[in-house]
Amino acid sequence: MATLTVNGKQHNIDAAPSTPLLYVLRNDLKLNGAKYGCGLGQCGSCTVLVDKEPVYACVTPISVLEGRTITTLEGLGTPENPGPVQRAFIAEQAAQCGYCIPGMIVRTQALIEHKPKATEQEIRDYMAPNLCRCGTQVRILRAIRRALKETRTAEVVR
Amino acid sequence: MRRFLLGLITFGVIGFAAFFVWAWHSEIAPVRAADSTTYDPAVVAKGAALASVGDCVTCHTQPGGKPFAGGYPVSTPFGTIYGSNITPDQDTGIGNWSQAAFRRAMHQGVTRKGEHLYPAFPYDHFTLANDGDIDAIYSFLMTRDPVQQANKAPDIPFPLNIRLAAAGWKLLFLRQGQLVPDPQQSAEWNRGAYLAEALGHCGACHSPRNFLGAEKKGEAYNGGVSDDWHAPALNEKSTAAAPWTVEAVYKYLHNGFDQYHGHPSGPMQAVAENLAKVPEADVRAIAVYIASLSGTDDAAKQQRADAALMTARAKTPTVESLAATTGSATTGATDGATIFAGACANCHRSGGQSPRARPVDLSLSNSVNAPDPGNLLHIVLSGIHPQSRERGFIMPGFATTLTDEQIVALAAYVRSNFSDKPQWTGIDTRLTQARKHSGP
Amino acid sequence: MNAPHSRRAFLAGTGALVIAFSSRKAFAQEGGPPNQGMGPAGVKKLPGDLSKFPKTDSWIKLEANGRVTVFAGKAELGTGVKTAFTQCASEEIDLPASSITMITADTALTNNEGYTAGSHSMQDCGTAIRYAAADLRATLIELAATRLSANAAELKVANGVITAPDGHKVTYGELVDGLDQARDVRPETKIKPNNAFTVIGKPFDRVDIPGKLTGTEMYVQDMRPEGMLHARVVRPPGYGAKLSNIDTAKAEKLPGVIKVVRDGSFLAVVAQREDQAILAMHVLEDSAHWDDQTKLPKQSDIHNVMMAFPHDDTTILDKGILGQPGAKSLKASYSRQYQSHASIGPSCALALMEGDKLTVWSHAQGMFPLQNGLSKLLAMPPENIRCIHTEGSGCYGHNGADDAAADAALIARAVPGKPIRVQLMREQENGWEPFGPAMSTNVSATVDAAGKIVDWQYDVWSTTHNNRPGGAGNLLAGQHLATPFTPDPPKPIPQPEGGGDRNAVPLYVFPNARVISRFIPTMPLRVSALRGLGAYMNVFSIESFMDEMADAANTDPVEFRLKHLEDPRARAIVEKAAKEFGWQPNAKLPRGHGQGFAFARYKNLGAYCAVAMDLSVDRQTGIIKIGKVVASVDSGEAVNHDGIRNQIEGGIVQSASWTLLEEVTFSGTEITSRDWSSYPILRFTDIPDSVDVHVIDRPDERFLGTGEAAQGPTGAAIANAVRRATGVRIRNLPLNPANVKAAIGV
Numbered sequence A: 001m002a003t004l005t006v007n008g009k010q011h012n013i014d015a016a017p018s019t020p021l022l023y024v025l026r027n028d029l030k031l032n033g034a035k036y037g038c039g040l041g042q043c044g045s046c047t048v049l050v051d052k053e054p055v056y057a058c059v060t061p062i063s064v065l066e067g068r069t070i071t072t073l074e075g076l077g078t079p080e081n082p083g084p085v086q087r088a089f090i091a092e093q094a095a096q097c098g099y100c101i102p103g104m105i106v107r108t109q110a111l112i113e114h115k116p117k118a119t120e121q122e123i124r125d126y127m128a129p130n131l132c133r134c135g136t137q138v139r140i141l142r143a144i145r146r147a148l149k150e151t152r153t154a155e156v157v158r
Numbered sequence B: 001m002r003r004f005l006l007g008l009i010t011f012g013v014i015g016f017a018a019f020f021v022w023a024w025h026s027e028i029a030p031v032r033a034a035d036s037t038t039y040d041p042a043v044v045a046k047g048a049a050l051a052s053v054g055d056c057v058t059c060h061t062q063p064g065g066k067p068f069a070g071g072y073p074v075s076t077p078f079g080t081i082y083g084s085n086i087t088p089d090q091d092t093g094i095g096n097w098s099q100a101a102f103r104r105a106m107h108q109g110v111t112r113k114g115e116h117l118y119p120a121f122p123y124d125h126f127t128l129a130n131d132g133d134i135d136a137i138y139s140f141l142m143t144r145d146p147v148q149q150a151n152k153a154p155d156i157p158f159p160l161n162i163r164l165a166a167a168g169w170k171l172l173f174l175r176q177g178q179l180v181p182d183p184q185q186s187a188e189w190n191r192g193a194y195l196a197e198a199l200g201h202c203g204a205c206h207s208p209r210n211f212l213g214a215e216k217k218g219e220a221y222n223g224g225v226s227d228d229w230h231a232p233a234l235n236e237k238s239t240a241a242a243p244w245t246v247e248a249v250y251k252y253l254h255n256g257f258d259q260y261h262g263h264p265s266g267p268m269q270a271v272a273e274n275l276a277k278v279p280e281a282d283v284r285a286i287a288v289y290i291a292s293l294s295g296t297d298d299a300a301k302q303q304r305a306d307a308a309l310m311t312a313r314a315k316t317p318t319v320e321s322l323a324a325t326t327g328s329a330t331t332g333a334t335d336g337a338t339i340f341a342g343a344c345a346n347c348h349r350s351g352g353q354s355p356r357a358r359p360v361d362l363s364l365s366n367s368v369n370a371p372d373p374g375n376l377l378h379i380v381l382s383g384i385h386p387q388s389r390e391r392g393f394i395m396p397g398f399a400t401t402l403t404d405e406q407i408v409a410l411a412a413y414v415r416s417n418f419s420d421k422p423q424w425t426g427i428d429t430r431l432t433q434a435r436k437h438s439g440p
Numbered sequence C: 001m002n003a004p005h006s007r008r009a010f011l012a013g014t015g016a017l018v019i020a021f022s023s024r025k026a027f028a029q030e031g032g033p034p035n036q037g038m039g040p041a042g043v044k045k046l047p048g049d050l051s052k053f054p055k056t057d058s059w060i061k062l063e064a065n066g067r068v069t070v071f072a073g074k075a076e077l078g079t080g081v082k083t084a085f086t087q088c089a090s091e092e093i094d095l096p097a098s099s100i101t102m103i104t105a106d107t108a109l110t111n112n113e114g115y116t117a118g119s120h121s122m123q124d125c126g127t128a129i130r131y132a133a134a135d136l137r138a139t140l141i142e143l144a145a146t147r148l149s150a151n152a153a154e155l156k157v158a159n160g161v162i163t164a165p166d167g168h169k170v171t172y173g174e175l176v177d178g179l180d181q182a183r184d185v186r187p188e189t190k191i192k193p194n195n196a197f198t199v200i201g202k203p204f205d206r207v208d209i210p211g212k213l214t215g216t217e218m219y220v221q222d223m224r225p226e227g228m229l230h231a232r233v234v235r236p237p238g239y240g241a242k243l244s245n246i247d248t249a250k251a252e253k254l255p256g257v258i259k260v261v262r263d264g265s266f267l268a269v270v271a272q273r274e275d276q277a278i279l280a281m282h283v284l285e286d287s288a289h290w291d292d293q294t295k296l297p298k299q300s301d302i303h304n305v306m307m308a309f310p311h312d313d314t315t316i317l318d319k320g321i322l323g324q325p326g327a328k329s330l331k332a333s334y335s336r337q338y339q340s341h342a343s344i345g346p347s348c349a350l351a352l353m354e355g356d357k358l359t360v361w362s363h364a365q366g367m368f369p370l371q372n373g374l375s376k377l378l379a380m381p382p383e384n385i386r387c388i389h390t391e392g393s394g395c396y397g398h399n400g401a402d403d404a405a406a407d408a409a410l411i412a413r414a415v416p417g418k419p420i421r422v423q424l425m426r427e428q429e430n431g432w433e434p435f436g437p438a439m440s441t442n443v444s445a446t447v448d449a450a451g452k453i454v455d456w457q458y459d460v461w462s463t464t465h466n467n468r469p470g471g472a473g474n475l476l477a478g479q480h481l482a483t484p485f486t487p488d489p490p491k492p493i494p495q496p497e498g499g500g501d502r503n504a505v506p507l508y509v510f511p512n513a514r515v516i517s518r519f520i521p522t523m524p525l526r527v528s529a530l531r532g533l534g535a536y537m538n539v540f541s542i543e544s545f546m547d548e549m550a551d552a553a554n555t556d557p558v559e560f561r562l563k564h565l566e567d568p569r570a571r572a573i574v575e576k577a578a579k580e581f582g583w584q585p586n587a588k589l590p591r592g593h594g595q596g597f598a599f600a601r602y603k604n605l606g607a608y609c610a611v612a613m614d615l616s617v618d619r620q621t622g623i624i625k626i627g628k629v630v631a632s633v634d635s636g637e638a639v640n641h642d643g644i645r646n647q648i649e650g651g652i653v654q655s656a657s658w659t660l661l662e663e664v665t666f667s668g669t670e671i672t673s674r675d676w677s678s679y680p681i682l683r684f685t686d687i688p689d690s691v692d693v694h695v696i697d698r699p700d701e702r703f704l705g706t707g708e709a710a711q712g713p714t715g716a717a718i719a720n721a722v723r724r725a726t727g728v729r730i731r732n733l734p735l736n737p738a739n740v741k742a743a744i745g746v
């Protein structure tokens, strides 16, 4: 039995401690954001935040997550009230099939926290672990630039 | 007494003057770079291969930068030195260097203008290279795209930042001259020795250095340090689980993978990527030479290698054994076996169909058997990534996934489970250093 | 969607619809009027798929609450068609999108529009929805006129409310009684004129995006109906391998495992939890013994091997007399390796067997063909199988989706009463999907002194590009059963659409030309439809060679193309891209930089697209870095500009990935490109600096399929720019660093 803090809520999970977080999120907590893409840490479809850092949920055993904070796509906003990064992605209509986008949004969230002034090259380097097969990267980049800009403006206003 | 002192001073002054005269090099007149089409393509191709053996592009290219335009930070115990621009740019590169100036730089570690170069540029090796080969490398470099990019000054504190210090270093450690072929050895071995010593400068990383940063001659290939990575011993002191046979070295260097040792990571990854572009015969020659450092390639060596492979395979966990050990156990957050089962075993186990290209059995991994956990920690933190657009192993880094305690536990588990060597001490302090080195 | 809509629940809940559905079905079996200008009785042909399914309520149905449900036989494959359909319906029926429920590809509910493929969705389905909605609106206005005692022409319609000049109103919902929704759409139906549009061609956000971006249950991968169990299959190590021996006991003893399913070489395991199913799958992999594996040809020799197979030749263009004299003649050969769909989400399906009824949720491209294939696979009558399209990750053609559906169906039959979810593992998706075939082309041509091509000969060698299920043998599991099914014999897709020879006939006007399609029935690797089929390779070849000929004629490549184009829309699109890019003949560029241009009209029937770009080639590494890309596209009437741009941008990036990197690799017996380390695709660091797409809207023209239009032009523009950057023409794909290095030397 592991206790995980996901999107601000504690959950008791009855699964083997070596179980990758991805399956616990999807099956036990019924969260759809993190997706299975490769299970090998090669594609980023399963990206979630652990203590604000992006990690691959598919190669993260739940045993290592006791006492840490996990944030998934669902923790960044809801359909009725999307978060700033989600809003930027919606504004740029940055999706084709959309399967990779949750991972992209989560990684963008981490980028904003770590490098709010990221240059174009820094954005691309930071996003490089996440793959998109539909070729939506051009739009995703636009959405990221917008999200960065909007959070910077929001900060100035605050 | 006075006379003695005076004598000593006089001697010192004369000595210093002599040193100064010895150390002083005149400027070689600048030239206008010749049109790149005037170089013989066959010589350029030869130079390209030799430059790959020399791994020139690595230290002369900054991350993400234009090849050979310089800027790569080489960290030394004395400070950071930046690889220089060796493109044929007239102003910032070596476009105005004559062939003679280039030869002098390679042999004596002096710029065209006559300034002494720091020995991070391994002229203590290049000095052994013959003129024909140096000229070929010159042709190759002079036919690259010129890139205007100013050189970065080294971050080296006083008094070492006085270039003359490098001259003092040379007086002590630089031995010019040709490599004398060993008549006892085959032509292939001698070729390999030449390539490895005069160009490949393998010893620059794989040999320990003294307090002045010179390779300890008596301890060649006892293992050294490169960029916070351990460069393993290549002689009989090697800690590799399987001995290095010619075939193994060849595959490791040329294909970037050998089933007895895995594949090069850290600074060695780039070396192998460059050697992949070198004619096979030359890589084989290097392999013959390097393998000979740890004893003759005979049936016994091969048997030891195969035995190590068999043992390693037997030790590699199956899905079932993993499930049995960790499936239902209630374990804490720092149980190495559980972390391994959940984070690593997907690839580092036997059987199954995924991933198709299997990493080496961990019992054979050089990092797992190394005297110091640094390499393993670096790999766990940063993962392994092929060059942009190339096929190659991808291992995700766990720097953000695992806490320090968890990484220490995992490293200790891997060491005790996969290596016969004694447990490492001070994994935690080594981890702190590695984290600092690999940045946030 | 939380609980699966069992057939029974469905029947109980919406009986009326089912009756309507069955009457439609009867009509469908009669076949509808053939797709030509006039129907059998000399009636004017209905547009789009209305010609096959003329009944109004088979496309759109008004409910008493004033909402409408739209039934599209085409599926959302990640391209945004659902949004475009919604726009079509919303525009013509005058209801906001929020009042429209969109049902896509469901064998129990929608028309059988076959596959969602080949950029047909808007042409066939979008058109039908528009006319059906327009006719329904017209009917409602007629009824309202009677009800309100007003002149139909004077009624105003807004948001489902019809208002008479005297202020009296009636809502759509109030008119449902007495409305004959089952009647055929009237041939004289008029759709709105362009100047009356409020929705079509206007900014309109994708209906699916907010849900996808916030983690709503959107994909078949996300479904988790009550009682669902997880299954995984164990695929053989390679083609032809037979499961000779397996001890299933170890796997069966694992925690959570419910059943190991085996039929011949088809092997699967069902467990409570997904991670348990995966673990058991690995244990089964380790316990299985396989033999009889098929030998594969050497990859480096694949084109010679394929060209040596017997082939059926068809001359698809024969014009004038070949062998014309001219100023200069050139010939060249081009090739591409097998390419993978490599969807980012491995294929997935759910299936539920209840009694003798099976329901399957799948993201495959064709629900009716899948129903047909499953009916043969399971020996069940098709009417007992309901296939419901549920979105998956982008598929770009025939990927592993149908196979996963077949797997789920077989497992569900073995574990009845429980919804079974199967997702393929990454290595199963990449190792077993039907690839885009390896292809070779030969082309030769002559230009005269005036710089005009006077003689053109083109040959294309290809296997089929369509092995979609029809029979059960095209479903992978079908081949693995103890009594296996054999795949249907491969058939070429005839011109004008073509398969391997799609776009093999150039749109350029040459006085003398011959094009031969050489169809190879033998298939060393499993192949089927990948985005654009042969169009990518044919356009790559033709457009590369047009550049070679332009050089031979000493003419700027854009000017050279215009010299051979008569179609005004083609000329316009070429000129548009050149202008927006700022194309300059003989532009002076830094060393190692080059500009490239290419153009095609997809299938010579679909959208027009031209691509201009600049790039640089790193001589040391052979790495091509794409800079600025500018594309122009003419899709006829543009329903959703941003949707079109999205498709073209995505096509450019995907095609760049194909062109720069991609090849399926295989050893003697195995596909070895099974994950992202062995099948690299473009990462963010390699994406072009910028991509700008310019849409030429032609509101008076019909919709043209756009999804595949950018693939060929992008590939050729890259090769053409590389030629300018390095002086070397690379004709064999991919243009990966090793191949570029080999071509340009040190």
Ligand code: FES
Residues within 6 Å of the ligand: A035, A036, A037, A038, A039, A040, A041, A042, A043, A044, A045, A046, A047, A056, A057, A058, A059
């Ligand atoms: S699914 Fe985790 S990285 Fe691909």
Ligand code: FES
Residues within 6 Å of the ligand: A095, A096, A097, A098, A099, A100, A101, A131, A132, A133, A134, A135, A136, C078, C344, C393, C394
């Ligand atoms: S939008 Fe389909 S994979 Fe990225």
